[in-house]
Amino acid sequence: MTAFDDAHWTRSLGRRVLSDRRAQVGLAVLLVVALSAAFAPLLAPFDPAAQLDITHLQNRPPSLAHPMGTDPFSRDVFSRLLFGTRISLAIGLGAVVLSVSFGVAVGAVAGMAGGWVDAVLMRLVDAALSVPRILVLILVVSLWDSMGLVALTLLLAGTGWFAVSRLVRAETLALRDRDFVVAARALGGTPSRLLVRHVLPNALAPALVAATLGIANVILLEAGLSYLGIGLRPPSASWGTIIQDGAERVTELWWLTLFPGLAILVTVFACNALGDALRDAFDPRQLPRGTTPAPYATEA
Amino acid sequence: MTTPLLEIDDLHTYFYTDNGVARSVDGVSFDVGVGETVGVVGESGCGKSVTALSILRLIRPPGRIEPGGAMRFEGRDLLALSEREMQQIRGNRIAMVFQEPMTALNPVFTVGDQIGEVARIHAGMNKRESLAKAIEMLELVGIPAPEQRAGEYPHQLSGGMRQRVVIAMALVMNPALVIADEPTTALDVTIQAQILELLADLTRRLGTSVLLITHDLGVVAENCSRVVVMYAGEVVEEATTIDLFARAHHPYTEGLLGAMPRVGGERERLATIPGTVPAPTAWPAGCRFRERCPYSWERCGTEHPPLYQIGGGHTSRCHLAEEPEHRLHPHPPLAAQAGASAA
Numbered sequence: 001m002t003a004f005d006d007a008h009w010t011r012s013l014g015r016r017v018l019s020d021r022r023a024q025v026g027l028a029v030l031l032v033v034a035l036s037a038a039f040a041p042l043l044a045p046f047d048p049a050a051q052l053d054i055t056h057l058q059n060r061p062p063s064l065a066h067p068m069g070t071d072p073f074s075r076d077v078f079s080r081l082l083f084g085t086r087i088s089l090a091i092g093l094g095a096v097v098l099s100v101s102f103g104v105a106v107g108a109v110a111g112m113a114g115g116w117v118d119a120v121l122m123r124l125v126d127a128a129l130s131v132p133r134i135l136v137l138i139l140v141v142s143l144w145d146s147m148g149l150v151a152l153t154l155l156l157a158g159t160g161w162f163a164v165s166r167l168v169r170a171e172t173l174a175l176r177d178r179d180f181v182v183a184a185r186a187l188g189g190t191p192s193r194l195l196v197r198h199v200l201p202n203a204l205a206p207a208l209v210a211a212t213l214g215i216a217n218v219i220l221l222e223a224g225l226s227y228l229g230i231g232l233r234p235p236s237a238s239w240g241t242i243i244q245d246g247a248e249r250v251t252e253l254w255w256l257t258l259f260p261g262l263a264i265l266v267t268v269f270a271c272n273a274l275g276d277a278l279r280d281a282f283d284p285r286q287l288p289r290g291t292t293p294a295p296y297a298t299e300a
Numbered sequence: 301m302t303t304p305l306l307e308i309d310d311l312h313t314y315f316y317t318d319n320g321v322a323r324s325v326d327g328v329s330f331d332v333g334v335g336e337t338v339g340v341v342g343e344s345g346c347g348k349s350v351t352a353l354s355i356l357r358l359i360r361p362p363g364r365i366e367p368g369g370a371m372r373f374e375g376r377d378l379l380a381l382s383e384r385e386m387q388q389i390r391g392n393r394i395a396m397v398f399q400e401p402m403t404a405l406n407p408v409f410t411v412g413d414q415i416g417e418v419a420r421i422h423a424g425m426n427k428r429e430s431l432a433k434a435i436e437m438l439e440l441v442g443i444p445a446p447e448q449r450a451g452e453y454p455h456q457l458s459g460g461m462r463q464r465v466v467i468a469m470a471l472v473m474n475p476a477l478v479i480a481d482e483p484t485t486a487l488d489v490t491i492q493a494q495i496l497e498l499l500a501d502l503t504r505r506l507g508t509s510v511l512l513i514t515h516d517l518g519v520v521a522e523n524c525s526r527v528v529v530m531y532a533g534e535v536v537e538e539a540t541t542i543d544l545f546a547r548a549h550h551p552y553t554e555g556l557l558g559a560m561p562r563v564g565g566e567r568e569r570l571a572t573i574p575g576t577v578p579a580p581t582a583w584p585a586g587c588r589f590r591e592r593c594p595y596s597w598e599r600c601g602t603e604h605p606p607l608y609q610i611g612g613g614h615t616s617r618c619h620l621a622e623e624p625e626h627r628l629h630p631h632p633p634l635a636a637q638a639g640a641s642a643a
Contacts, residue, residue, distance in 0.1 A: 114361070178403060179398055179400055179403035180403060180404055180405050180406045180407075181406075182358060182398070183396070183398050183404045183405075183466070183469075184406070186356050186358055186390055186396040186398075187390060187391030187395065187396075187417070187418050187421070187469060188387050188388065188390040188392055188418070188421045188422055189387075189391075189417075189421065190387055193421070197417070198406050201408045201409075202406070
């Protein structure tokens with residue numbers, strides 16, 4: 001049984017999230033982004049990898065035929081952006097789902113087990129956290145001959161779970177000795193039940209917030225790596241690779257930076273807005289706007 | 301006398317801290333009979349709550365129940381059971397009511413769900429059956445509109461209602477023993493009486509034994525048939541409630557009774573016991589109450605008093621049982637003298 005199979009809880013959680021303006025905006029934006037990724041082949045006017053006319057269509061500013069201009073290889077930037085959305089989102093979601101799941105598992109185990117298990121796991125995490133993530137990424141990516149989508153996602157996931165595990169461990173430690181967890185133990189709860197039902201649901205809010213921020217961060221990292229020219233190999237399009245194509249002449253070829261940059265900005269912002277809303281929704285003391293708090297005065 | 305429900309025999313619970321070994325519970329023995337309500341009184345830090353947690357074996361490292369003692373419950377020694385067997389006893393045969401109803405409930409689940417959880421654990425009920433059981437329990441503890449309340453979250457209930465929910469959770473499986481650790485301390489005075497009455501009424505009807513832990517002798521007087529007075533990790537006096545109030549023997553018990561406000565009594569400052577409980581890492585040799593005792597003499601500094609039988613099942617851990625003449629010459633306790641010279 002999982003923390004979320006409780007119908008009441010899930011239903012009211014959904015209600016609380018959906019009644020939050022930030023969540024509405026965040027979800028709407030992410031929905032548009034996700035839909036454009038899903039229907040990229042239908043929406044894109046051109047093949048994202050096709051060099052349309054290498055002599056006459058290089059570096060064209062936005063026009064009716066090419067709403068986001070063309071790049072130095074005469075490819076349609078709008079089409080590339082749409083297809084790039086698929087890759088950037090896939091990497092962001094994939095890496096974060098993996099890293100947060102792993103981080104939550106490690107943190108919860110360390111916090112609940114305590115003792116040497118906790119000590120060993122957390123010293124490993126400390127060591128990992130002491131190395132700047134971007135350095136590890138640059139090192140591995142440059143040593144790797146040709147990094148595919150899956151490998152890059154795994155790499156970003158593998159380097160992204162440390163902070164989450166610390167966060168969840170700290171929450172678990174605090175929760176482990178909270179009265180309601182002790183009470184659940186006093187009523188016969190097994191360790192796994194205590195963890196899944198009483199500790200994790202209460203520790204999940206920070207992990208979830210970290211996850212939404214993590215998506216934003218991973219999208220930025222991928223863009224950064226691609227910008228450095230060591231991310232995904234061309235001709236695959238991601239938001240980062242498009243920016244990289246125009247990186248050396250940003251002032252002239254501004255459309256190559258502006259549009260993918262805006263895509264990153266809007267997506268990251270939507271993720272963060274959703275994260276904030278989720279955090280509040282996970283805290284049942286925060287009632288939906290417009291409802292009055294339960295009357296504390298009604299005494300038993 | 302018939303076999304008691306719970307027999308605690310020489311329980312030691314130590315905490316291995318950086319400041320040394322805290323001997324929080326240091327050789328405690330007492331019984332709880334079937335259907336009986338026993339009070340455990342004493343001030344903060346005397347080992348009451350640790351005793352309660354030890355009975356359910358809820359002591360976590362660095363705490364440890366030392367080998368050597370025994371806790372016989374329904375024919376089994378709780379200290380000899382595996383953790384799995386212990387899980388089947390917790391909430392099922394022995395349940396606990398915690399002090400703080402504000403924090404003893406999980407904020408993310410409805411109260412109906414949480415009450416039902418006990419039935420799901422121990423009676424193998426499914427969600428629907430357990431919710432019906434929860435509503436039945438809410439009704440039993442006197443919460444109006446139980447169907448509606450079952451779907452509410454703890455923060456939507458008042459403190460008194462939450463404590464009713466906690467009591468409901470404890471009684472779901474109709475346990476043989478309920479340990480109530482200061483169940484009313486966190487509540488308004490007006491609600492305290494209601495909650496205690498509810499607990500007394502339900503346990504009387506169900507034939508449940510209660511171990512009522514409190515620092516309030518008034519609560520003991522109204523609810524308990526027998527009292528165990530704890531001080532510095534030890535039982536210092538045990539008697540029937542009537543006996544204790546009429547003939548308190550141990551100077552600590554005397555002090556506690558003297559510190560109680562009395563209706564109709566003269567309006568004077570409440571008596572206090574000077575000094576504080578010594579640190580559990582360094583119990584003094586001899587009598588642990590000596591510093592605060594108005595009768596102490598040389599023997600108290602050297603010889604740790606045993607529990608003396610003083611008749612009719614009344615026991616007291618005080619040398620006055622052998623040398624009652626020292627009661628005739630009270631003096632300011634050593635702690636008060638030290639305080640006066642320091643000031």
